[in-house]
Amino acid sequence: MSEIAIIKQGAEAKLYKGVWNGNECLVKERFVKNYRLPELDKTLTKSRIKAEQKTIKRCEDQGIKVPKLFHVDFNERKVYMEYFLKAITAKEYIFRLEKSSDNNALDLLCSKIGSIVGKFHVNNIIHGDLTTSNMLINFNDDGYDVIFIDFGLSSYSAGHEDKGVDLYVLERSLISTHSSLPELFEKMLISYKETNTLSTETIKRFEEVRARGRKRTMVG
Numbered sequence: 001m002s003e004i005a006i007i008k009q010g011a012e013a014k015l016y017k018g019v020w021n022g023n024e025c026l027v028k029e030r031f032v033k034n035y036r037l038p039e040l041d042k043t044l045t046k047s048r049i050k051a052e053q054k055t056i057k058r059c060e061d062q063g064i065k066v067p068k069l070f071h072v073d074f075n076e077r078k079v080y081m082e083y084f085l086k087a088i089t090a091k092e093y094i095f096r097l098e099k100s101s102d103n104n105a106l107d108l109l110c111s112k113i114g115s116i117v118g119k120f121h122v123n124n125i126i127h128g129d130l131t132t133s134n135m136l137i138n139f140n141d142d143g144y145d146v147i148f149i150d151f152g153l154s155s156y157s158a159g160h161e162d163k164g165v166d167l168y169v170l171e172r173s174l175i176s177t178h179s180s181l182p183e184l185f186e187k188m189l190i191s192y193k194e195t196n197t198l199s200t201e202t203i204k205r206f207e208e209v210r211a212r213g214r215k216r217t218m219v220g
Contacts (some may be wrong), residue, residue, distance in 0.1 A: 020070050026083040048152045062123050065147045076087035089137035112146045114188035118195030121163045128153030130170035164205030
């Protein structure tokens, strides 16, 4: 495998284009955390990579579009996966739609995202980092697919509290990134409820988490 070009570098990992078995791919390499004990860092990194593996497999089993995994190297702390050459993030796509005032396209996107998150929770999949930067818009002849990425904080849980927190993370990320479009979350919630027909308790827990968050903000 040869490194081609770094695409993104964050606090936890760097993403770069590479080649695996002659095909272009995306490589996610997790950093060594020098402030941790070496064994603890190795254990945590392996745990997060395994969580990502398991969640991607669960998504595939349920027909949720995610990147295909080609190879995992625990020693090198690397995950080799499918690279979507023409895709852009949902964050960028929303900015484009807002600029063009294409409300119909924006409504469609919200419906797609809400439905997929609903499908996550129906199948007890917790993403853990629901932001529009972790959603890809992959254009095709029929329009586009929404592909969720970055499952390093994901987990498997039937708990409504965990699902409520997942929704809260999504809401907060939308408020932070797309503050000029305050209606996005409520539009996503419509299709979320339609897909996740058992969402009543989850919504209740989400509202409790939201209330606690607002209380902390007021106190702070």
